Structures are given as structure tokens and as C-alpha cells.
Amino acid sequence: MSATPDSPVSTALLTDRYELTMLDAALHDGTASRRCVFELFSRRLSGGRRFGVVAGSGRLLSLLRDFRFGDDQLRFLRDARAVDAQTLAYLANWRFTGTITGYREGELYFPGSPILTVEGAFAEAVVLETLALSVLNHDSAVATAAARMSIAAGERPLAEMGSRRAGEHSAVAAARAAYIAGFGATSNLEAGRRWGIPTMGTAAHAWTLLHDTEEMAFRAQIEALGLDTTLLIDTYDIRQGVETAIRVAGTGLGGVRIDSGDLPIVAAEVRAQLDGLGATGTRITVTSDLDEYAIAALAASPVDAYGVGTSVVTGSGTPTAGLVYKLVARQDAAGSWIAVAKASADKASKGGRKSAFRTLDGGTATSETIVVADGFEHAPAAHDDARALQTVFVEEGDIVTAFEGAGGVAAARTHHAAVREELPVRALGLSRSDPAIPTVWVDQD
Amino acid sequence: MSATPDSPVSTALLTDRYELTMLDAALHDGTASRRCVFELFSRRLSGGRRFGVVAGSGRLLSLLRDFRFGDDQLRFLRDARAVDAQTLAYLANWRFTGTITGYREGELYFPGSPILTVEGAFAEAVVLETLALSVLNHDSAVATAAARMSIAAGERPLAEMGSRRAGEHSAVAAARAAYIAGFGATSNLEAGRRWGIPTMGTAAHAWTLLHDTEEMAFRAQIEALGLDTTLLIDTYDIRQGVETAIRVAGTGLGGVRIDSGDLPIVAAEVRAQLDGLGATGTRITVTSDLDEYAIAALAASPVDAYGVGTSVVTGSGTPTAGLVYKLVARQDAAGSWIAVAKASADKASKGGRKSAFRTLDGGTATSETIVVADGFEHAPAAHDDARALQTVFVEEGDIVTAFEGAGGVAAARTHHAAVREELPVRALGLSRSDPAIPTVWVDQD
Incomplete structure (x- = not known):
């Protein structure tokens, strides 16, 4: 039109x-x-x-x-x-x-x-x-699905990142509805522009794959976005990814993101590894196919923030x-x-x-x-x-x-x-x- | 924007x-x-x-x-x-x-x-x-859900009418996708304007309720839209609705629509009643919460056309x-x-x-x-x-x-x-x- x-x-x-x-x-x-x-x-x-x-x-x-x-x-x-x-x-x-x-x-x-x-x-x-x-x-x-996720997440921050799983205009509306119901941020830029909703996001697997090595990708990201950025550590081997992240960034790294695997187990392993390396302040964000039930199941896991995609923009069933x-x-x-x-x-x-x-x-x-x-x-x-x-x-x-x-x-x-x-x-x-x-x-x- | x-x-x-x-x-x-x-x-x-x-x-x-x-x-x-x-x-x-x-x-x-x-x-x-x-x-x-419904419907015409159950822009896109995958028409006017998709629709329950009697509503609809229109017959009592429809329109009435009830049973009853009244050419359209399974279950019922809402625009699960x-x-x-x-x-x-x-x-x-x-x-x-x-x-x-x-x-x-x-x-x-x-x-x- x-x-x-x-x-x-x-x-x-x-x-x-x-x-x-x-x-x-x-x-x-x-x-x-x-x-x-x-x-x-x-x-x-x-x-x-x-x-x-x-x-x-x-x-x-x-x-x-x-x-x-x-x-x-x-x-x-x-x-x-x-x-x-x-x-x-x-x-x-x-x-x-x-x-x-x-x-x-x-x-x-x-x-x-x-x-x-x-x-x-x-x-x-x-x-x-x-x-x-x-x-x-x-x-x-x-909004109804988002409120349930917000209840399940408790005090931990929640970000909506499901734009790719919703029609391109519904995605903008979904970011708005999720924010009203307790999410703290969205990946959707138009929702940020139109309604002042905080936007977030750093890098996808393509960023790592674009570079000759994971280390080069991490170095470049920190160079451009600063030490407080969140590095995606599961493109190849997660253990190796964490080790490389802290070697490159030092123990002041802002965060790491895990987008695959059995999250309660993987999050605990990553937390232990980060702590062992001295990166006790580095936050862990998880983003793999979460819904309110998966979030609730992670309540006792050392997770600092959740990113939710498909399930929130599709009303979780x-x-x-x-x-x-x-x-x-x-x-x-x-x-x-x-x-x-x-x-x-x-x-x-x-x-x-x-x-x-x-x-x-x-x-x-x-x-x-x-x-x-x-x-x-x-x-x-x-x-x-x-x-x-x-x-x-x-x-x-x-x-x-x-x-x-x-x-x-x-x-x-x-x-x-x-x-x-x-x-x-x-x-x-x-x-x-x-x-x-x-x-x-x-x-x- | x-x-x-x-x-x-x-x-x-x-x-x-x-x-x-x-x-x-x-x-x-x-x-x-x-x-x-x-x-x-x-x-x-x-x-x-x-x-x-x-x-x-x-x-x-x-x-x-x-x-x-x-x-x-x-x-x-x-x-x-x-x-x-x-x-x-x-x-x-x-x-x-x-x-x-x-x-x-x-x-x-x-x-x-x-x-x-x-x-x-x-x-x-x-x-x-x-x-x-x-x-x-x-x-x-x-489109994938629509194709399955189209297969289930066989030669019978299918119309998409789920706009109200999808974001307002996704609804237009959904009408387009359903049409590509075999639906024959949509209720969505913008999809008609933008892509030439045939549009359809006659009246809701509000039309009947607006009038002092069902008979007045039917008379007014036929007056305005002609004898080939489709009358919605389930606002009050279906049997009474069919009788009134044929009394008002005669046996040349284009169609009746059923939007509630146990469809295989109701469709058979309505067909028998229409035939008994001599309205053997009056078509029956059903529109109540259909998906590919419900459509398949109606294959042997005397139904002439299907209208599908929620399930097609939400991808049927x-x-x-x-x-x-x-x-x-x-x-x-x-x-x-x-x-x-x-x-x-x-x-x-x-x-x-x-x-x-x-x-x-x-x-x-x-x-x-x-x-x-x-x-x-x-x-x-x-x-x-x-x-x-x-x-x-x-x-x-x-x-x-x-x-x-x-x-x-x-x-x-x-x-x-x-x-x-x-x-x-x-x-x-x-x-x-x-x-x-x-x-x-x-x-x-």
C-alpha cells in the first residue's frame, strides 16, 4: 500500500x-x-x-x-x-x-x-x-504467552527474538505485546524505533563462520563492540569456545550465549568452566527453543538471561x-x-x-x-x-x-x-x- | 510508517x-x-x-x-x-x-x-x-496447511476466512498463501485488491440479530444481494432457520451456511430438509472450526463448500x-x-x-x-x-x-x-x- x-x-x-x-x-x-x-x-x-x-x-x-x-x-x-x-x-x-x-x-x-x-x-x-x-x-x-514466560523467568531478564518466526509486521506487534507483558527487550529494530522498546543482539553463527577461526571472530567482535559484548560460543565445540572467549577477552567478558544443546547440563558446565577461568562475572544467556516450561526447568541452573523466539511470537501453542x-x-x-x-x-x-x-x-x-x-x-x-x-x-x-x-x-x-x-x-x-x-x-x- | x-x-x-x-x-x-x-x-x-x-x-x-x-x-x-x-x-x-x-x-x-x-x-x-x-x-x-486442506476437500471449493485470527497484515499474506496452495477464495478484501484473489462473504450472525426477526433479516438480504446469496441459518434454531429461508427465498435460494453444531449430523439434516422442501439445488456451506481433519471427516457428508478460518491462518498447529x-x-x-x-x-x-x-x-x-x-x-x-x-x-x-x-x-x-x-x-x-x-x-x- x-x-x-x-x-x-x-x-x-x-x-x-x-x-x-x-x-x-x-x-x-x-x-x-x-x-x-x-x-x-x-x-x-x-x-x-x-x-x-x-x-x-x-x-x-x-x-x-x-x-x-x-x-x-x-x-x-x-x-x-x-x-x-x-x-x-x-x-x-x-x-x-x-x-x-x-x-x-x-x-x-x-x-x-x-x-x-x-x-x-x-x-x-x-x-x-x-x-x-x-x-x-x-x-x-x-502477551498472554509472554506473561507466563515472564512469571517463569522470575527476576532474570527476558528478551524477545522471534521476529523470523512471525509475519514481518506481526513480528513488530509481537515485540510490543511481549514487552507489555514483562519482557525487557526485543531483537526487532522497528519495534525499537516505533515504540522505544529496548533492542538487543550481538552476533549469529554466521559471524563466526565468516571468519577463518573462531578466535578471529571473537577478537573482531570485541574490537568493534567492546568487552561487554556477548560472544556466541557454540558454533563448533562449546568447551573450546568458552576457552577461546576468555583467552581473547580476559575475565572481564560481558557474556556468552548458548544456542544449542541440553541447556541445564550445558549451562552448568559453562558456568563451572567460566568460574574456573576466573570469569565469575561473565553472564550466560541461553536462547535455544525456549518456552515457559523450558524456562521454568532452568530456574535452578546458572543462567543469567533468556532469549525467546518461536514460542513467544506464536503464543506458545x-x-x-x-x-x-x-x-x-x-x-x-x-x-x-x-x-x-x-x-x-x-x-x-x-x-x-x-x-x-x-x-x-x-x-x-x-x-x-x-x-x-x-x-x-x-x-x-x-x-x-x-x-x-x-x-x-x-x-x-x-x-x-x-x-x-x-x-x-x-x-x-x-x-x-x-x-x-x-x-x-x-x-x-x-x-x-x-x-x-x-x-x-x-x-x- | x-x-x-x-x-x-x-x-x-x-x-x-x-x-x-x-x-x-x-x-x-x-x-x-x-x-x-x-x-x-x-x-x-x-x-x-x-x-x-x-x-x-x-x-x-x-x-x-x-x-x-x-x-x-x-x-x-x-x-x-x-x-x-x-x-x-x-x-x-x-x-x-x-x-x-x-x-x-x-x-x-x-x-x-x-x-x-x-x-x-x-x-x-x-x-x-x-x-x-x-x-x-x-x-x-x-501454504503447507492450506495444501493439506485442499487435498482433504477434493473437488469441493474452499474459502479462507481467518483474517480475524491473524495479525492484520499477516492475514492478507495468509489469504495469498492459501490461494496459492489451492483455496479458491478469501474473505480478505485487501488480498483481493492487491493480488486479484476472489473475495467472498455474505452475512454474520449480527445481521440476523440486527433485525426484529430472522425472516426480516433474510428478506432484506435477498432484496439487497439477490436470490443467489447464502443465508446463515443457525442464529436461533437451525430447522426453523432452513424453513424460514426457503419460505422467504423459494426453492431457488443459492445457499445456506452452517457455522455451529456437529457438522456431519447437522449437514445431513439440513440437506434432507432442503430436499424435502424442494430446494435441491441450494448449496450447503459449513464454516465451524474446520481443519484438514474435520474436512476429511465431512467427505461423505452432503456439504458443497468449506470456509476455513483459524486453522489455515495459524498453519493448523x-x-x-x-x-x-x-x-x-x-x-x-x-x-x-x-x-x-x-x-x-x-x-x-x-x-x-x-x-x-x-x-x-x-x-x-x-x-x-x-x-x-x-x-x-x-x-x-x-x-x-x-x-x-x-x-x-x-x-x-x-x-x-x-x-x-x-x-x-x-x-x-x-x-x-x-x-x-x-x-x-x-x-x-x-x-x-x-x-x-x-x-x-x-x-x-
Whole structure:
């Protein structure tokens, strides 16, 4: 997609065709102007997670700003006969003028949590479904996996380095989501440029192979990057690699990285060898196919830092969060609100607009309390010892929350760290389980 | 990323920091100019697949064209102290002037297949690693899953509708990869606009819920979209939905869609009901959590078309193809070529530049024959009954293959259909297994 500063890249066609087909039909029969409430939520926590972590809403707001149908988009829709002339004319001036509320980025979610609530005319709210789900399903899946890894790593630093195992743009978003959920750095440079996330990385095996000997590679790296750099010591023989590293760098070498082998054994051997050579301050980073379970298994090993690739960017077995976007209420022809829902057995899919609160006891979360307010009065006041979970992102079409750049991401990271402290101990286990706190439904008719 | 037509969106920072750190160090010690050969390949077929499908190279070439370090990128690298002033000056004029050969999109691959070979100065070839892997790992994972679903579906049409379960840009790429591997359409509008992929979709449950009754929703949809449309019949009661659909539309209704329930049972019931009402030509589309196994299980059911979401865009359990990008040969200071490899047990990681051929017997593939030509003479002539698998994409920095737009994608889809016909029958099984044909290594020193 090409763009100019005045007409940014349009995000409007990052959309399923049926959103526009429905819009087209609704303009025909007059239902396009009915006020609607759509909610984005998860029916269950995919992968037996004990909690979910919201990520992506800041990115979504930025993409929403560029959700406009320009000449390229309209020409395509016309040529594809996706919509008729009346709808094309409507789309040319499409602008979201409704209200969006939602959970802050970094917040936790549970089954039924109204992570995002979009209210507006059907024609405005329905077409945001695909984009909202794409962003939040991806980013939340990564953030949830990242939080589990961060719990497993404890105080040890974690870096995200999975860009090569994710689509090139999803990789940037994944770095952001992982950082919000507790990672300390990323290898992805664009994530650094766009959101101020600390970037890291020194050398791959190609660096060693480029040189005539491992020693020459190490010397050149230290020459260029300084003694505090991290040398990759497993291109040939690890024992030899450690010996060469310390011979070349001296005992002041910053770190070594191990990218293969049976890590608990290899890390212990490398630590002993480093200590024996007097390099007691040289750090050990491990980076070989780690996930939360492998990290947990290394807790007692002399490892100083973890680099995680594939598993964090692919959600560690759960590459999408399973969030859905459903119409839960609408006005009828007379302007009265009606709660609506598809026939379904699951509680989380019930109709009516929801207000959400995290109840706490002595600072520890005890429930996700969701009040179903069919009458559409304002959200009830928070219970004592409860925190209201929804904030206003967009009001009458205007974005009213700070979300952009490094500031938005840093705030989300701080918020996540704070709310994770509220979790009960059982939330910290890694095995498949029920949600860490129950969802309590309160019907308020 | 903003951009103007004259300075397109830069893709240069979709890159791991260590690529630039190595470049920086290589400029210091003079190894940056050493000619290198990097190969992109898979060590094994992830997920017990019997074959892999190459996808993404066309997208990669397009992204390569925009791989330039502009002011924004250079400023970030300077501020982050990722590289020094000499390297910044080098990057400002960075341009790939080497050669890239590879497997055509849609081609099959097996362990060790040299899917992409990048030859150039270390400084030019090393920095493409992350972007090349991001694109090919994602797109090939989706294409491989899609091919399995296409095999399971047989002659019945398949549509990709998983945009909401993938990052918003990966969703567009996934639609493209699925189409190359045999899907017939996508719900993703941007994929339609960019690559001419047929788009589809009519209505979601929200359409029915927006209306006062299911009947009003169906009437309005037919009014706007015509009798050939597909009505979603499972918002409330399926039996009632079918009855209403035919009452409203008559027996000429194009189709009905079922998005929930136990599909083999429900599809049979709906078919019987439609037939009983005289709507014998009304098609049944099913779309509920399908993957290749569910599709195969529906082979004997009266289903006319499949819509697949989550599983195809997430690679059906294998969200990344596990491809790696490795230095396999380089020149030394005297200009002689040296084959290089990390110490490793796996055959696929052997050093030296590879040439690849698919051997055939009576039109059926019998092996992936990979000739390791350390001497760097030109590729040997193809064996009799063997097809050379590599074509030149980029020559001295110029893209010399047609890859863009609808033409490139259509050619890849046609190529895939042709080469899939060469597969032995055992390749078509869905269970985890060994590769369908062996990789035969030929050392030619």
C-alpha cells in the first residue's frame, strides 16, 4: 500500500467482505442507522490459560484513525461488485462517530470480560469487527504467552527474538505485546524505533563462520563492540569456545550465549568452566527453543538471561486468543434497546451491554464481576473493593486516550506489572487449568 | 510508517538488531566485503508434514525493493547506538547488488531444499536474514496447511476466512498463501485488491440479530444481494432457520451456511430438509472450526463448500515453517571459496552451495536430489527425468523475475497445482509421517 503523509495508508480493507455486504444490505433496508453495541470478548481462555493479557488496543486506535475508504479502496469495491453505488458513496465519507470503551492494555481478562465495547450506528460499528479482532487476537495471544514466560523467568531478564518466526509486521506487534507483558527487550529494530522498546543482539553463527577461526571472530567482535559484548560460543565445540572467549577477552567478558544443546547440563558446565577461568562475572544467556516450561526447568541452573523466539511470537501453542466480536444490543425501529444473542450454551455469550469490575480482597483479585445492564443506564458504581475495568478510548469518534508511541506502551507495561501483582498464587502455575478467578455474572434488569 | 510515492515505506528495520551489529563489526575488520552464500532451508518438515509448500518469495522481492535505510531508520540506529558513524554512512547507501535464486512460489520443499540462495558481500546478504525468514516462514506454514486442506476437500471449493485470527497484515499474506496452495477464495478484501484473489462473504450472525426477526433479516438480504446469496441459518434454531429461508427465498435460494453444531449430523439434516422442501439445488456451506481433519471427516457428508478460518491462518498447529537462513560458503581473504557449517548432526545443515532437482519416474516424484557443489562451478546439468528447482530471482541487484500483483500469484497457484500432481499417493495422507520423498545428497567436490 503506498501512501502520502496527507493520505496515510488505508486500513479499511483489512476487513472481511461480509462486513461490507451487511452494510450494503443495511443501507437498503434502513437498519444501517440502528444504534448497536458490539462487544469483543473471549468465551473461554484458549489453551487452558489461567488468565489472559489484553494487548493491541493502542495499535487498534492508531489503525482506526487510518480506516478510511480512499480512491484505491473504493475502486476495488466497485470493480469487485462487493457493494453498490449507494454504499460506495456512503463509504467515501465513512468515519467512526461512535464510542469505544475497553480494558487498558496490559490488563488481565477472563471468560466474558468485555475487553472492547463499540457503540454506534450498525454501519459504523459492524465494519470494525475484522480489524479489531485481528489486532487483539494476535497481540493478546502473544502477551498472554509472554506473561507466563515472564512469571517463569522470575527476576532474570527476558528478551524477545522471534521476529523470523512471525509475519514481518506481526513480528513488530509481537515485540510490543511481549514487552507489555514483562519482557525487557526485543531483537526487532522497528519495534525499537516505533515504540522505544529496548533492542538487543550481538552476533549469529554466521559471524563466526565468516571468519577463518573462531578466535578471529571473537577478537573482531570485541574490537568493534567492546568487552561487554556477548560472544556466541557454540558454533563448533562449546568447551573450546568458552576457552577461546576468555583467552581473547580476559575475565572481564560481558557474556556468552548458548544456542544449542541440553541447556541445564550445558549451562552448568559453562558456568563451572567460566568460574574456573576466573570469569565469575561473565553472564550466560541461553536462547535455544525456549518456552515457559523450558524456562521454568532452568530456574535452578546458572543462567543469567533468556532469549525467546518461536514460542513467544506464536503464543506458545495458542497463536490466536480466540476473541470474538458480537452484537449484544441494538435499538429497534422505535429507538428502544433490545439485548440480543445467538442461541448458545455458553454464559459468556449472553446479550446486553456489560460493565466489568475486578473484585479484590486485601489486594488479591477474587473475581471478574460482570454486570449485565440491559437497560443501558450508565455503569453502576464500583463495588467496594472493586476496580472498574473499562475506560473510554473513543468518544463520538474522537480518540480521548493517550495511546501512541513509547508512552502508551510504557504505561501498558507498568499497568500489567501492577495488576499481575493482584493475581492469586494459583494463577502463576503453568499447567492447563481453569481461570484463576471466577467470572461472576450479575443480571441487572 | 508513513511514506510518499517517491520514498516508499522502508522495510529495512524489520530486522533483528544483530544483523546490523555483525555488519558494523565486519566493516571494522574488513570481512564485510567477503562474498558469501546464505541458504534458506528447513532442517525437517515441522509438524510431521509429508511435504512443504513454498510461499512468500514474491512478497519478499517486493519488500526487498523497499529495503532502504532512510532518515527515520538511520536516526533511530544512531540514537539507539546500534551501529557507529561509519556504518551509518554505509547504510545510507545500502543496496543489494548480489544474486538471489530460489524455488518458485507454489513449489514443494523437503528437508534440506535450498528454497532461497542469497549470494553477495557479507554486508549485503547478512542483513536480509530476518526479513526473508519472517516472510517465508509465515507464508510457507500457511501454504503447507492450506495444501493439506485442499487435498482433504477434493473437488469441493474452499474459502479462507481467518483474517480475524491473524495479525492484520499477516492475514492478507495468509489469504495469498492459501490461494496459492489451492483455496479458491478469501474473505480478505485487501488480498483481493492487491493480488486479484476472489473475495467472498455474505452475512454474520449480527445481521440476523440486527433485525426484529430472522425472516426480516433474510428478506432484506435477498432484496439487497439477490436470490443467489447464502443465508446463515443457525442464529436461533437451525430447522426453523432452513424453513424460514426457503419460505422467504423459494426453492431457488443459492445457499445456506452452517457455522455451529456437529457438522456431519447437522449437514445431513439440513440437506434432507432442503430436499424435502424442494430446494435441491441450494448449496450447503459449513464454516465451524474446520481443519484438514474435520474436512476429511465431512467427505461423505452432503456439504458443497468449506470456509476455513483459524486453522489455515495459524498453519493448523504449525504456525511457522521452521526455515533457517545459514551461511554455507564464503570467500577467504585470498578469494577462495570455503564451505562452512556450524557443528551439527543434521545432514540438511551441511556446508557448501546446493543445487536441487526433483527426480521423477513416469511423472511421479521419487526424490529431492541435492547436489553439494563446493567448487562453485555452475549448477550441474539436470539429470534425465529430473527438474531443476531453482530459478534466478535477482541478478546483480536487479529483480529479473515477474512476481508482482495478480499475475505472480496466479502463476504460483498454477505451478502448485501442477507439482502437486507429481506427488506419490503416500504424500496425500494427513497423519504425521516422514517426508513423502527422500532427500538424496550428492557430494560433488
